[in-house]
Amino acid sequence: MCADTPQTPEYKSTLNLPKTDFPMRAGLPTREPNWLARWEEIGIYDRLREKKGRKPFTLHDGPPYANGNLHIGHALNKTIKDMIVRSHQMMGYDARYIPGWDCHGLPIEWKIEEQYRQKGRDKDQVPINDFRGECRKFAAGWVDVQREEFKRLGVTGNWQDPYLTMDFHAERVIAEEFMKFLMNGTLYQGSKPVMWSPVEKTALAEAEVEYHDKESFTIWVKFEVTDFATPDLELSDEEETDEARAAIAAATADAAGDFVGAHVVIWTTTPWTIPSNKAVVFGEDFGYGLYEVTDAPEECWAAVGDRFILADKLAGEVFGRARLEEGMYRRLRDVTSAQLGGMTLRHPLAGAEGSNGEWDAPRDFRAADFVTDTEGTGFVHCAPSHGLEEYELYRDLGMLGEVITYNVMEDGRFRDDLPFFGGKAILKPNGKEGNANAAVIDKLAEVGGLLARGKIKHSYPHSWRSKAPVIYRNTPQWFAAIDKVVGDGLDMHGRTIRARALAEIDNVNWVPRSGRNRLHSMMEARPDWVLSRQRAWGVPLTCFVKKGALPTAEDFLLRNEEVNARIVAAFEAEGADVWYEEGAKARFLGGIVAPEDYEQVFDILDVWFDSGSTHAFVLRDREDGSEDGIADVYMEGTDQHRGWFHSSLLQSVGTTGRAPYRNVVTHGFTLDAKGMKMSKSIGNTIVPETIVKQYGADILRLWVAQTDYTADQRIGDEILKGVADSYRRLRNTMRYMLGALNDFSEADRIEPGEMPELERFVLHRLAELDNVVRDGFARYDFQNVFQAVFTFATLDLSAFYFDIRKDVLYCDGDTLERRAARSVLDILFHRLTTWLAPILVFTMEEVWLERYPGEQSSVHLVDMPQTPTVWLDPALAAKWTQVRRARRVVTAALEVQRSDKVIGSSLEAAPVVHVEDEVTLAALKALPFADICITSGVSLTADPAPAEAFRLAEVPGVGVVFETAEGEKCQRCWKILPDVGHHAHPGLCGRCDDAVSELD
Template sequence: MCADTPDYKDTLNLPKTDFPMRAGLPKREPGWLERWARIGVYERLREKEGREAFTLHDGPPYANGHLHIGHALNKTIKDMIVRSHQMMGRDARYIPGWDCHGLPIEWKIEEQYRKKGRDKDQVPINEFRAECRDFAAGWVDIQREEFKRLGITGNWDEPYLTMDFHAERVIAEEFMKFLMNGTLYQGSKPVMWSPVEQTALAEAEVEYHDKDSFTIWVKFRVAEYQAPDLALAGEEMGGEEATAIFEAGQKAATDFEGAYVVIWTTTPWTMPSNKAVVFGPDISYGLYEVTGRPEECWARIGERYILADNLAADVLGRARLDETMYRRLRDVTPAQLSAMTLTHPLNGAEGGEGAWDDIRDFRAADFVTDTEGTGFVHCAPSHGMEEYELYRELGMLEQVITYNVNPDGRFRDDLPFFGGKAILKPNGKEGNANTAVIDKLAEVGGLLARGKIKHSYPHSWRSKAPVIYRNTPQWFAAIDKPVGDGQDTHGTTIRQRALTEIDNVNWTPRSGRNRLHSMMESRPDWVLSRQRAWGVPLTCFTKKGALPMDDDFLLRNPQVNRRITSAFEAEGADAWYDEDAKQRFLEGVVNPDDYEQVMDILDVWFDSGSTHAFVLRDRADGTEDGVADVYMEGTDQHRGWFHSSLLQSVGTTGRAPYRNVVTHGMTLDEKGLKMSKSIGNTIVPDEVVRQYGADILRLWVAQTDYTADQRIGPEILKGVADSYRRLRNTMRFMLGSLSDFTEADRTDPADMPELERWVLHRLSELDETVRAGYAAFDFQRVFSSVFTFATVDLSAFYFDIRKDALYCDGDTLERRAARTVLDLLYHRLTTWLAPILVFTMEEVWLERNPGDDSSVHLTDIPETPGDWRDEALAAKWAGIRSARRAVTAALEIQRTDKVIGASLEAAPVVHVEDADLAATLQALPFADICITSQISVTTDPAPAEAFRLPEVPGIGVVFEKADGAKCARCWKVLPDVGLHAHPGVCGRCNTALG
C-alpha cells in the first residue's frame, strides 16, 4: 500500500457484537438462573394453551448428601428431554421429587444419638421420626439448589416428597390394595439380610463386591447304606442272579461303611444350620481311598471319600494329597447314593447336647453341578433359597428350618459351642462365627481341607457391609398368585401382567427390555417389609391365634382402611405410632383386643414405586391417565425403580406406569475405572461448575453415548471446553454479522444465490435430524450433527466464503442473502441447542432479543419450509465442495512453503476431467468459493506436475500467482486495482465506497 493510500478499515462492515469471546460461565450463569426465576419461565410455559402434554416422571434421588456426578448426568439428561419436547410444541412438565424415608437417614440420626450418649430405643418413635423428617428436609433444600445450579428446569417450588402427608397416605393406600386383592401374605423364608442394619434387603438394595471368604471341605459320614431288597430280588430272578446282586450289595455296603460324603462351602457359619446334603442325579461319582499322606494333613490313611469324578483331583489336592496318595475304588451310582443316610460332623460331639445328632436328609437335586466344589451341596434351607425351595416343594420345611441366627447376625445364645458368636461385627467386618465353626469342625475331625477364596459377594449398598441369607418372617407380595381385583386384561398374576406390559413399553436402549424381562421371569415374591422405624408402615392387622395360612389371619376391612388413610392425610404416617392407634382404627368395627398391629415399615422401593399414584394421578400437573411419557434412570434401576414401579403398578392398576423407559449407563473415570473416594478419582459436579460452568458439564453429557458407561475426567473436560469454544466462536461471528440486520434486508429464498439455497437445504436436513434425535432421546446425535454443521459447513466453508461479501460488499444481493441466511441460522441454532446449552443459548438469544420478558426457553424450534429441501442442488454442491478441497489443499502447500502468505495471492488453474463439473465451476464465482483472487477452470488434461488430492479424483491443480495489485480494502490481487476514483482499491470496493 502506498503511503498516500487511505486506510479503509472503517469502511468495512466488520462484525459488531458485545458477545464476549470468553464465556465466563461460572460467574455469569447464576444471573441467568435468577432471571428465569424472576420472569417465571417454567410457569409461563404452562400457560401456553392447546399443547399436548408430555410428562417425564422423576425417579426420586435420596435426600441424604451432596450430588455426585451420576446425579448430574441423570438430571441433565432429564432436563434435555423435557426442554426439547417443550420446544417441539409439547407441554413438557417436570416435577422433581425426593425419596425421603429409609435406613440411611435413620443411621445419621442414630449416629447423632451415639455422639450424645442417647439410646435410640429410649426415644419415643415419633420423636425419632420427626428428627428423620427434619434431616431429610434439610438435604432436599440443599440438593434442590445444587440441581437448579445445573440449569435444570422444573416445578422446584412444589416438588414431590415421599414423606409428604398425602404421599404417605397414598403409599399406605397402594399397600392396602395388595392387602385387599389377596396378594399380600406373611411367610418365613430366607431373605437377604443385613446384620449391620438389622433389616431385610431387596435385590435393588444390594451390590456385589469382591470378598475374601473362608472355604472349607467338610466330611459327612455315611451312617447307613441300605442294600437292595434281596428277598424281592430272589423272587423275581434266578438264584445265581440274586446271589450276584446280594454279593454286589454286600460289597457296596462294606465299601461304603465309614466312608464320607464331602461337601464344600464358602459360608462355614451355615454348618450349624445344616439339615441335609444333596447330589446331582446325572453326575459321575467315585469312591476314593487315601493310601498315603504328608504331615499336617487332616486326611487319614484308609479313609474313603465319595466325590464327583470331575472334582476329585482338585478336592484331594486341597487336602494336600497328590495322585500317589489315593486311589479310586469304584463307581458310586445315584441309586447307591439314594440308599445312604448321613450324619452331621458334629454328631455326638461332647457338649453338643444332641443338637446335630439327627440323621441328615440325603437326596438328589437338580441345582447340583460338578463345575466347582465336590459334587455335593450342604443344605441349610434357612440360609439358601434353592435349598428352601427344594424342601418347600417336598413339604418338609418344618423339618429343616432353623432359627439359629439373630437379627444382629449373632448365633442365638443357647446354641451349643457357638452361642453369641457373630457372623459380622457391628462395623461390618468379619466376626468370630466362621473361625469358631471351623475350629470346632477341625477339633471333631470333620474337616478335610480349608482355605480362602476371593469371590463376588452381595453387600448392602448403604452400609457397604456383606449381607447374609437369613430365614425370618417377612411380608411378601405374591407375584404368581391370581390378583383378586377383577382386572384380567393383562393376565391374572403380577408376573404375567408385568411380562405383558414390558412389551407395551418403548425401551431406550432396547437391551433394557430384555434385562427387565429376564429379571421379571425369574424373580421371587416381593419382600415388602423392613424392620426399621423411618418409613410408611405396613398398615395391616393380624388376628391373634390365627396362622398366616388362615383366611382370617389378615384383617381386610374397607372401613378400617379408610380410617387409616384419612388419618395419614391429616397427620402423616406418624399416626400409626400413636399409643392409641389400634383402638382408634379398630374400635367399633372389630374388637381391638383380637388383633395385633404390624409394626414393620414398607420397603422404600415400594414408596418410590408408588410415586406414579400420588404424582401422576393426583397432582394437577400430573397426567390424565396416571401414566408417564418417560421414566429415565441409570441401568441399575432395572432392578430398582423401573422394576418396583412396574410391579407396584401392575399389581394395583394392571398396567405399566410408563410409556417409554430411557436408561443411562454408569460414569467412570478417564481410564474406565469406577469412581471411588479411596482411589481419589471422583469428579464432583460442583467443582466442574466452579471451574468451567454448568454448560460445559451439560455439553459433556450431550457428547457422550449415555446409553453405555461414559467417562469423565480433567482431559475429557478440556476437550469438551474446546468444542464449546469453537461453537461459541461460530455463534459470535453470526451475532456480529447480524448486528444491524433489519427486515428490509431480508431476501426471499427464491432470489438467493445457490450457495445460500444450499445452506437452507442443509438446515432442512438438520431440522429433521434434530427433531428425530430429540424424539428418540438421542442427544449425542443431535449435538454431533449440529456441531459438525456449525464448525465444518458453516465456519470452515460458508462463513469462510461469505466473509468477503459480508465485510466488503455494499448493498448487494449476495450480502443481503447471506445476512438473511444468518438470521435463519440464528433462530435455528439457538433453539436447537437451547435444551443442551441452556445458559449460552440464552446469552446468544438476548443479544438480539433484549427485554425483561424475553427468553429462548419461551420459544419453540421454528418450522422449516419444505421447499428448502433441494436434493439436486445438494448433489451439485457436493461436487463443488470436492473441487474446492483439491484447490485449498494445493494452496496450503504453497502457504506452508511460504511461496504465498494468503490464498488471495493465488490464481490457480484447475484441470477438471468431468466436463459437466467443469461447466458448473465455470458458471460460478469459483474464485470466491476458493477464496482466491482469480481462478481458471479447464478441461485440458492436467500436467504431470499438477497437484492431485487422492480422495478427489479427476482434478489437478496448477499453482499460479495472481496478476495485479493488492486491493487496500478487500486484499484481493486484481489487475484493476488503482484504476478507480478511490485510490488503491478494486472496482467492487470502489462501488461500495460510493
Template sequence: MCADTPETPDYKSTLNLPKTDFPMRAGLPKREPEWLARWERIGVYDRLREKEGRAPFTLHDGPPYANGNLHIGHALNKTIKDMIVRSHQMMGYDARYIPGWDCHGLPIEWKIEEQYRKKGRDKDQVPINEFRAECRQFAAGWVDVQREEFKRLGVTGNWADPYLTMDFHAERVIAEEFMKFLMNGTLYQGSKPVMWSPVEQTALAEAEVEYHDKESFTVWVKFRVADFDLPELVTMGEEETPDARQRIEAARAEVAEDLLGAYVVIWTTTPWTMPSNKAVVYGDDISYGLYEVTGTPEECWAKVGDRYLLADNLAADVLGRARLEDGMWTRLRDVTPAQLAGIRLTHPLAAAEGSEGEWDDLRDFRAADFVTDTEGTGFVHCAPSHGLEEYELYRGLGMLGQVITYNVNPDGRYRDDLPFFGGKAILKPNGKEGNANAAVIDKLAEVGGLLARGKIKHSYPHSWRSKAPVIYRNTAQWFAAIDKPVGDGLDMHGKTIRERALTEIDNVHWTPKSGRNRLYSMMQARPDWVLSRQRAWGVPLTCFTRKGALPTDDDFLLRNAEVNARIVEAFEAEGADAWYEEGAKVRFLEGIVNPDDYEQVRDILDVWFDSGSTHAFTLRDRPDGTKDGIADVYMEGTDQHRGWFHSSLLQACGTMGRAPYRNVVTHGFTLDAKGMKMSKSIGNTIVPQQIVDQYGADILRLWVAQTDYTADQRIGDEILKGVADSYRRLRNTMRYMLGALNDFEESDRVEPAEMPELERWVLHRLAELDKVVRDGYARFDFQGVFQAVFTFATVDLSAFYFDIRKDALYCDGDTLRRRSARTVLDLLFHRLTTWLAPVLVFTMEEVWLERFGGDESSVHLVDMPRTPDTWLDPTLAAKWAKVRAARRVVTAALEVQRTDKVIGASLEAAPVVHVADPDQRAALESVSFEDVAITSDISVSGDPAPAEAFRMPEVDGVAVVFEKASGEKCQRCWKVLPDVGTHDHPGICGRCDEAVREVEERG
C-alpha cells in the same frame, strides 16, 4: 498502489464490519447465576405451562436420596433428564418435570442414630414419633441443599413444588397402594431366607445390595454314611428269579460294605451355616466315585482307610486340598445315582459331647438340579434357612417344617442356647468378621469332621449403605406373591404380577434396547417381593393380623375397606406418624371390629415400594401430572433395572395392571479418565461443583451431550479441556453470526427462491439437519444431535459458508447477495440457538439476549422453528458436493504455496483447475468458483492436467496448477484484480467503488 500511500483513502469506515458486544471469553462460573436468577424472576417454567393446545410430555423423576451432596452421577442423570424435557418443550410439547426425593429409609435412620450415640442417647428409649420427626427434619435439610445444587446445573422444573415421599399425601398414597396388595390377595406373611444385614438389622432388597471381593473361610466337611438301603429288583433292572435275587443280594452286600462308614464330603464358603445344616444333595447326572486313602503325610486330617464319596471331576482337587499326593489314594468303584439314593447321613456334630442332641437326627440326602461338578465336591450342604435354592427345593417337597431353623438372631449372633456356639457373632457391629466361623471350624476339627480348610477371595454381597457383608437369614417377612393370580377385578384374565410385568415389558420402548432383555430376565427369575423392613423411618405396613391365627388361615389378615379408609384419612391429615400414636389400633378398628382380636403390624415398607409408588401420587394425583397416571419417560442409571424400574413395574402391575412408563432410558456409570470407578479412598472423585466453579455448568452439560451416556463414560481434566475447546469453537460461530446480523431488519429479508445457489444450499442443509435434530431429540440421542449440529457449525458454516461469504458481508453494498446471506444468517441463528438451547442452556440464553434483549425475553420461551420441506433440494446438494470437493483441492494447493512463502494469502492466486468429469466442470463453471475458493480469479479447464499439477488422492479427477493473480490489490477488499485504480475512488475495484458510492449517498 499500496495501502499506506498518501493518495489512497482509508476505506475501513465504508466496510460492513461485524458489530457485537458478545465476548469471546464466556465467564460462565460468574455469569450463570445471573441467568438463573433471571429465569426465576420472569417465571420461565410457569410461563411455559401457560401455552395452550400443546400435547403433554412428562418425564417422571426417579427420586434421589436426600442424604448428601451431589456426585458426578447425579449431575449426569439430572442433565440428561433436563435435555429430554427442554428438547421436547422446544419441539412443541407441554414438557413437565416434577423433581422428587426419596426421603424414608435406613441411611437417614443411621445418621440420627449416629447423632444419638455421640450424645449418649439410646434410640430404643426415644418415643418413635420423636425419632421419626428428627429423620424428617434431616431429610428436609438435604432436600433444600440438593435442590439448589440441581438448579445450579441449569435443570428446569417445578422446584417450588417437588414431590417428597415423606409428604403426608405421599405417605397416604403409599399406604393406599400397599392396601391394594392387601385387598387383592397377593400379600402374605412367610418365613424364608432373605438377604439380611446383621449390622443394620433389617432385610435388604436386591437393589440395596452391591458386590465386592471378600476373603471367606472355606471348609471341606465330612458327613458319615450311617445307613444304606439299596432298592432291590427295580434298582438292579432284572426280573425276579431265584438266581437274579441271589446276584442282587450279593451286590447289595458288596455296596453296603463299601459305603457304610464312608464319608460324603461337602464344601462351603459359609462355615457358620453348618449348625443349621439339615441335608446334603447331589446331582443325578454327575459321575461319582468312592475313593480310599492309602497313605498320608504329616499334619493331615485324612486317615489311611478313610473312604470318600466325591464327584470324579473334582476328586483330585479335593484330595489335594487334604494334602494327599498322587499315590496316597485310589478309586475303589463307581457309585450310581440309584446307589446314592439309598444313603442316609449323620451330621459331623452328631453325638458330640455337649451337643444335647441338637444334630443327632439323620440328614436328608437326595438329588437336586442345582448341583454341579464344576467346583466344590459334587455334593452341596443344605441349610434351607440360609439359602434360597435349598429353601425352594424343600418348599417344593412340602418339607419346610422339617428343615427350617432359627439359629441366627437379627444382630447376626447365634441364639444363646445353641450348643457350642450360643452368642457367637457372624459379623461384629462394625461389619468386620465375627467369631462364629472360627468357632464352627474349630469344633468341626475337634470332632474329626474336617477334611480340609482354607480361604478364598470371591465376589460377595454387601449392603450398599453400610458396606458390610450380608447373609441369607430365615425371617418372618411380608411378601407380595408375584405368581398368584391378582384378585383386583381388572380385565387381566387372572394373570399374576409376573405375567403382567413380562407382558408390559414388551409394550415399553427401551433405550438402549438391551435394557429390555436385562429387566425381562430379572423379572423371569425373581422371587416374591419382600415388602417389609424392621425399621422405624418409613411408611408402615398398614395391616392387622388376627390373634391366634396362622399365616395360612383365611382370616389371618384383616381385609376391611372401612378400616383402610380410616387409616388413609388419618395419613392425609397427619402423615404416617398416625400409625405410631398411642391408641392407634383402637382408633382405626373400634366400631368396625374388636381391637382386642387383632395385632398391629409394626414393620415399615421397603423404600423401593415407596419409590415404586411415586407414579400414583405424582403422575396420577397432581394437576401437573398425567391423565392416565403413565409417564412418557423414566430415565435412570442401568443399576435401576433391578431398582426403581423394577419396583415401579412390579408395583404398578400389582395395582393397575400395567407399566407406569412408555419409555425407559438408561445411562451407564461415570468413571475417571483412566476408566476406573470413582472412589473417595483412591482420591479420583470429581465433584460437580468443582467443574461448575472452574468451567461453568454449560461445560459439564456439554460433556454429557458429547458422551454416549448409554455406556459408561469417562471424565477428567484433559477430557474437560477438550469439551471446553469444542465450546469455544461453537461460541465463535455464534459470535460471528451476532456480529454479521447487527441492524438486520425484516426489510432486508430475501425469499429463498430469489437467493443465490450457495444460500439455497445452506437452506437445504438446514432442512436436512432439522430432521436429524428432531429425530435425535425424540430418540434421546443427544450425542447424535450435538455431533450433527457441531459438525454443521464448524465444517459447513465456519470453515465453508462463513469463510466464503465474509467478503460479501463486509465489502458488498446493498446487494442481493449480501441481503441473502444475512437472511440465511438470521434463519441459522434461530435454529442453532433453539437446537442447542436444551444442551447449552446458559450460553444460548446469552446469545439470544445479546440480539433481542428485553426484560421478559428468553430463548427457553420459544420453540424450534419449523423448517419447510421446500428447502430440500437434493439436486442442488449433489452439485455443491462436487463444488466442495474441487474446492478442497484448490485450498490444499494454495496452502502449499503459502507454506513456501510464494503467496501470503489465497487472494493473491488465480489458479487453473483441471477437471476431468464434465458434470463437475459444468458445476464449477456455473458458480463464482473464485469466490468459493477465495481467490481473485480462477480458471476451469477440461484439458489434461500437467504432471506437476497438485492432486489429492481422495479427490479423483481434479488437479490444480498455481498461477498468481494479475492486477493490483484492492485497498478495500484485498482482491488482486486488473481493474483496480480505474474507478472514481482510488485504489479499489469496481465492486468496492460502487459500495463506497452507496455509503457516500447515504451520508
C-alpha cells in the same frame, strides 16, 4: 476477503464489519447465576405451562435420596433429564418435569443413627415418633441443599412444588397402594431366607446390595454314611426267584460294607451355616466314585483307610486340597445315584460331647437339580434357613417344618442356647469378620469333621449403605406373591403379576434396547417381593393380623375396606406417624372389629415400594402429572433395572395391570479419566460443584451431550479441557453470526427462491439437519444431535460458508448477495440457538438476549422453528458436493504455497483448475468459483492437468496449477484485480467503488 481488517484509514469506516457486544470470553462461573435468577424472576417454567393446546409430555423423576451433596452421577442424570424435557418442550410439547426425592428408608435412618452413636445415644430408647421426626428434619434439609445444587446445573422444573415421599399425601397413597395388595390376596407373611444385614438389622432388597470382593473361609466337611439300604427293585414274577433275592441281598451287603463308614464330602464358603445344616444333596446325572486313602502325610486330616465319596470330575482337586497327592488314594468303585439315595448321613457334630442332641437326627440325602460338578465336591450342604435354592427345594417337598432353623438372630449372632456357638457373631457391629466362622471351623476340626480348609476371594453381596457383608437369613417377612393369579378386578385377566410384568415389558420402548432384555431376565427369575423392613423411618405396613391365627389361615389378615378408609384419611391429614401413636389400633379398628383380637404390624415398607408407587401420587394425582397416569419417560442409571424400573413395574402391574411408563432410558456409570470407578478412598472423585466453579455448568452439560451416556462414560481434567475447546469454537460461531446480523431487519430479508445457489445449498443442509436434530431429540440421542450440529457449525459454516461470504458481508453494498447471506444467517441463528438451547442453556440464553433483549425475553420460551421441506434440494446438494470437492483441491494447493512463503494470502492467487468431468466443469463455470475459493481469480479448463499440477488422491480428476493474480491490490477488499485504480475512488476495484459511492 481475508480475516485481517484493511489498514487504509479512509476506507475502513466504509466496511460492514461485524458489530456485537457478545464477549469472546464466556465467564460462565460468574455469569450463570445471573441467568438463573432472571429465569426465576420471570417464571420461565410456569409461563411455559400457560401455552395451551399442546400435547402433554411427562418425564417422571426417579427420586434421589435426600442425604448428601450431589456427585457426578447425579449431575449426569439430571442433565440428561433436563435435555429431554427442554428439547420436547421446544419441539411443541407441554413438557412437564416434577422433581422428586426419596425421603424414607435406611440411608436417612442410618445417618440419624450415626449422629446418635456419636452422642452416645441409643436409638431404641428414643420414642419412635421423635426419631422419625429427626429423620424427617434431616431429609428436608438435604432436599433444600440438593434442590439448589440441581438448579445451579440449569435444570428446569417445578422446583417450588416437588414431590417428596414423606409428604402426607404421598404417605397416604403409598399405604393405599400397599392395601391393594392386601385386599387382592397377593400379600402374605412367610418365613424364608432373605438378604439380611446384621449390621443394620434389617432385610435388604437386591437393589440395596452391591457386590465387592471378599475373602471367605472355605471348608471341606465330612458327613459319615451310617447306614445303607438298596432301594426296592421291581421284579417281575419270573425274575423274583430265590436266587435273585439272594443276589440282591449279597450285593446290598457288599455295598453296605463299602459305603457305611465312608464320608460324603461337602464344600462351603460359609462355615457358619454348618450348625444349621439339615441335608445334603447330590446331582442325579453325575459320575460319583468311592475313593480310599492309601497314604497320608503328616498334618493331614485324612488317614490311611479313610473312604470318601466324591464327584469324579472333582475328586483330584479335593484330595489336592486335603494335601493328598496322586498315588495317595485310589478309586474303589462307582457310586450310582440310586445307591446315594439309599444312604443315611450323620452330621459331623452329631454325638459331640456337650451338643445336647442338637445334631443327632440323620441328615436328609437326596438329588437336587441345582447341584453342579464344576466346583466343590459334587455335593451341596443344605441349610434351608440360609439358602434360597435349598428353601425352595424343601418347600416344594412340603418339608419346611423339618428343615427350617432359627439359629441366627437379627444382629447376626447365634442364639444364646445353641451348643458350642451360642452368642458367637458372624459379623461384628462394625461389619468386620466376627468369631462365628472360626468357632465352627475349630469345632469341626476338634471332632474330626474336616477334610480340608482354606480361603477364597470372591464377589460377595454387601449392603450399599453400611458397606458390610450381608447374609441369607430365614425370618418372618411380608411378601407380595408375584405368581399368584389375581382377579379380573385388576384388569389383569386372571394373570399373575409376573406374567403381566413380562407382557408389559414388551409394550415399552427401551433405550438402549438391551435394557429390555436385562429387566425381562430379572423379572423371569425373581422371587416373591419382600415388602417388609425391620426399621422405623418409612411408611408402615398398614395391616392387622388375627391373634393366634396361623399365617396360612383365611382370617389371618384383616381385610376391611372401612378400616382401610380410616387409615388413609388419617395419613392424609396427619401423615404416617399416626400409626405409631398410642391408641392407634383402637382408633383404626374400634367400632368395626374388636381391637383386642388383632395385632398391629409395625414393619415398614421397602423403600422401593415407596418409589415404585410414585406413579400413583405424582402422575395420577397431580394436576401437572400425566393425563392417563403413565409417564412418557423414566430415565435412570443402568442399576435401576433391578431398582426403580423394576419396583415401579411390579407395583404398577400389581395394582393397575399395566406399566407406569412408555419409554425407559438408561445411562451408564461415570468413571474417571482412566476408566476406574470413582472412590473417595482412591481420591479420584470429581464433584459437580468443582467443575461448575472452574468451567461453568454449560461445560458440564456439554460433556454430557458429547458422551454416549448409554454406556459408561469418563470424565477428567483433560477431557473437560477438550469439551471447553469445543465450546469455544461453537461460541465463536455464534459470536460471528451476531456480529454479521447487527442491525438486520425484516426489510433486509429475501425469500429462498431469490437467493444464490450457495445460500440455497446452506438451506438444504439446514433442512437435512433439522430432521437429524428432531429425530435425535425424539430418540433421546443427544450425542448424535450435538455432533451433527457441531460439525455443521464448524465445517459447513465456519470453515466453508462464513469463510466464503465474509467478503460479501464486509465489502458489498446493498446487493442481493449480501441480503441473501444475512437472511440465511438469521435463519441459522434461530435454528442453532433453539437446537442448542436444551444443551447449552446459559450460553444460548446469552446469545438470544444479545439480539432480543427485554425483561420477558428468553430463548427457553420459544420453539424450534419449523423448517420447510421445500428447502430440501437433493440435485443442488449433489452439485455442491462436487463443487466442495474441487474447492478442497484448490485450497490444499494454495496452502502449500502459503507454507512455502510464496504467498501470504489466498487473494494473491489466481490458479488454473483442470477439471476432467464435463458436468463438474460446467457447474464450476456457472458459479463465481474464485469467490468460493477465496482467490482474486481462477481459470477453469478441461485441458489435461500437467505433471506438476497439484492433486489430491481422494479427489480424482481435478488438478491445480498455481498462478499469481494479476493487477493491483484493492485497498478496501484486498483482492488483486486488473481494474483497480480505474474508478472514481483511487485504489479501489469496481465493486468497492460502487459500495463507497452508495455511502457517498
